[in-house]
Amino acid sequence: MAEAERITPVERFFRWVEKIVRTVVGFFLRLIRVELTEKQWAAFLQFVRYCVVGLANTVVNLLFNYLTLWLLEKTGWNGAIGGVEGFNRHLGTAAGFVACCVNSYFFNSRYTFDVDEKQSFSQHFKALLKVMVSYSFAVLFLGWALNILWVSVGLNSFLGALINVIVGIPINFVLNKFWAFK
Numbered sequence: 001m002a003e004a005e006r007i008t009p010v011e012r013f014f015r016w017v018e019k020i021v022r023t024v025v026g027f028f029l030r031l032i033r034v035e036l037t038e039k040q041w042a043a044f045l046q047f048v049r050y051c052v053v054g055l056a057n058t059v060v061n062l063l064f065n066y067l068t069l070w071l072l073e074k075t076g077w078n079g080a081i082g083g084v085e086g087f088n089r090h091l092g093t094a095a096g097f098v099a100c101c102v103n104s105y106f107f108n109s110r111y112t113f114d115v116d117e118k119q120s121f122s123q124h125f126k127a128l129l130k131v132m133v134s135y136s137f138a139v140l141f142l143g144w145a146l147n148i149l150w151v152s153v154g155l156n157s158f159l160g161a162l163i164n165v166i167v168g169i170p171i172n173f174v175l176n177k178f179w180a181f182k
Contacts, residue, residue, distance in 0.1 A: 010107070011111065014049055014111055017048065018048065018049075022041065022045070046177075047173055049112040050108060050169075051169065053104060054104075054169065057100045058100075060100050063096075065093060067095070068088075068096070069089070069092040097132075098132075100135070101128065104176075105131045108176060109124075113181040127180055127181060130176075130179060134172055134176055134179065137172075138168045138172045142171065146163065146167065147164070150163070
């Protein structure tokens with residue numbers, strides 16, 4: 001079977017994205033007279049794949065969050081547990097987070113970090129838990145710590161959120177590459 005016949009639609013999409021990124025980024029690098037080696041391109045394009053999966057994760061997170069809230073509303077549950085209102089929002093957030101992490105593991109293990117699919121279930125599950133821990137670190141600890149910093153210096157909330165993303169994505173990439181998927 002020829003290689004072209006074995007390429008999945010997802011891989012074809014990633015190759016299309018990489019071609020566009022190589023063209024656009026390469027153009028700007030040539031303007032400033034910088035040339036990347038193939039090894040540097042490969043590392044950069046791996047990060048690009050990670051970011052593309054991250055965009056998909058955002059959509060999956062929102063869909064599962066909203067679907068959970070919609071289902072709970074349709075059942076008539078008002079989200080109260082022990083007299084405390086609004087627990088349904090926590091369930092929606094949890095459902096979105098778990099779905100996002102599963103999506104991240106599935107696509108990053110196959111298309112970003114090339115994890116051996118023949119691993120045992122326990123190895124896959126352990127790596128999925130590591131992905132969840134790394135995402136939790138970025139969302140809970142890093143986001144919390146950076147937000148305290150932004151509030152203390154009086155930074156605009158939207159600018160603070162943007163900086164959190166700019167700082168958090170590379171940190172999460174490193175955690176996933178060198179810990180979760182190893």
